[in-house]
Amino acid sequence: MMLQCSILLLFIVTIHGSVFQVPSPFLTLSSNNMTEGQSITLTCVVYPGSTQLPPLTWFWKCGNDNLTGNATTGLHNTALKIKADRKYNGETCFCKVRPSSANDSYSKMSNHVTINVKYAPKTIPFLNTTSTAVVAGEEITLQCTLDSMGNPQIRWTWKCGRYTVYNRRIVNMNATTKLILEADSNLNEKICHCVARSYQLNYEAASNSVSLTVYYFPDGYPEIDRSVFFVNKNTPVTLRCSLNSLGNPPVVWYWYCDNKPILRGIKNTNFGSSLTMIAQLSDHNTACHCRAKSESQWGSYDKNSSKALITIRTTGNTVTESAPIKAGVSKDVFGAVAGILVLVVIIAGVVIVFHHRRIVDMGTRLSTEKRENKNDTGGGQDNLNYSTLREESSHSKE
Incomplete structure (x- = not known):
């Protein structure tokens, strides 16, 4: 009997559906600018006007989720509270309503609302x-x-x-x-x-x-800070070389004076190297320079600085003259000067010997003439005078 009544009621609703037709619901949000974790309330309302509505059944959907079970329902409305989640950001939500005694074909769908949920990344980069x-x-x-x-x-x-x-x-x-x-x-x-x-x-x-x-390798050549060092004997002198960068791996520094490697007094800094030594008289005119070298699997760097000349001076500003000339002066120049000096000495010796022999010859000749004059008798001079007188006397007679 009850089954027959239900079928009859369904038939009446089907035939006279317009009597129980439900108006379309309207959806609103409590806020559409929520941060993840906060609550969002979605409210659906139907406005029946003068029509008395039968009991209603509501349905909710957000994205792919059916959320009907979490809603609270009134006579003409329903409210759904959800926690704002990033999965709903950009998703569309809507509700549907129908008479509880009707099937889903009598459902009316609300307007659609897109949810905006603010959220931050869950991890760090x-x-x-x-x-x-x-x-x-x-x-x-x-x-x-x-x-x-x-x-x-x-x-x-x-x-x-x-x-x-x-x-x-x-x-x-x-x-x-x-x-x-x-x-x-x-x-x-x-x-x-x-x-x-x-x-x-x-x-x-x-x-x-x-x-x-x-x-990388350094750019350019190592630079020495001065070209000439005037120092006093027995005083320290420090020469410095630098580069804009030491490269990677860093360069290795070497020092040379008169092209001989120096192993003591070297100190390396962030951008260069220094050489400190006590100036001796023997260091006069010594030429020193630094060398920066680096080798790796992709290439090599090996460059010298210009030379700095060490000059030893005595009191005042006068450079000592007794100090020996070292290899700072070119060996070729020194040899040429020495050769010229030897040649001048030889020529001077030849001249002196030549003049000495002339003086000896002249002295010998004068001595010989003197002896010859002493050996001559006095008549010789008298005869000469007599002859002359005779000639003069004969001329007077004529």
């Missing part, structure tokens, strides 16, 4: 790279990833050392960011990491860090 050691001029790629970009989306930044990286190639794609660097000496030993930040979400997280290694 993870930084990875294929290699952190490269040769200068090569590219190195650093990559950071997150589980999500959040809502609103976070912004990526990169830092190497104390500074934010702006003038490099940065590629952002979904929850991944890449930093592509051309390796140079400035990046050597720099510590890099990425940062994900959203002020609206009060979220800021830094990734793990990586230290970069860039292999």
Whole structure:
């Protein structure tokens, strides 16, 4: 009997459905700008007007989830409370209503509302790279990833050392960011990491860090700070060499004076090397220079500085003349000067011997003439005078 009544009621509802037709419900949200974890209330209401409605059955759906069991129902309305979750962000929610005694074909659907849920990434960025050691001029790629970009989306930044990286190639794609660097000496030993930040979400997280290694050689030649050193005897003198950078691996320093290696008094600093020694008289005109050398699997660097001359002086500003000339003066020049001096001495000796022989010859000849004059008799002179007188007398007679 009861089964027959139910069938009859269903038949009446089917034939006279318009009498029990339910108006379309209207959906509202308590807020559409919720942060993950907060509650959202979705309310559906039907406005029957003057029509008296039968008992109603409500249905809820958000995205792919049927949520009817969590709703509270009144005579003409229903309210659904859900916890704001990132899975509902961007999803559409709606409700449906029908007379409780009717089938689903009599259901009326509400308007659709899209939910906006603010949420931050659940993790911190993870930084990875294929290699952190490269040769200068090569590219190195650093990559950071997150589980999500959040809502609103976070912004990526990169830092190497104390500074934010702006003038490099940065590629952002979904929850991944890449930093592509051309390796140079400035990046050597720099510590890099990425940062994900959203002020609206009060979220800021830094990734793990990586230290970069860039292999490179110094630019240019080592420079010596002075070309001439005027020092007093028995006083210390310090020569310094420097480079703008020591390279990686760092250069090894060597010192030479008159092209002979110096093993003592060398001290290396961050950007150079120094040589300290006590100036002796024998160091006068000594020429010293430094040498920077580095070798690796991709090449080598080996360069000398210019030379600095050490000059020893006595009291005042006068350079000592008794100090021997060392190898600071060219051996060829010294040999040429010595040869000229020897030649001058030989020529002077020849001249002296020649003049001495002339003087001896002249003295011998004068002595001989003198002896001959002494051996002549006095008549010789008288005869000459007599003859002359005779000639004069004969001329007078004529």
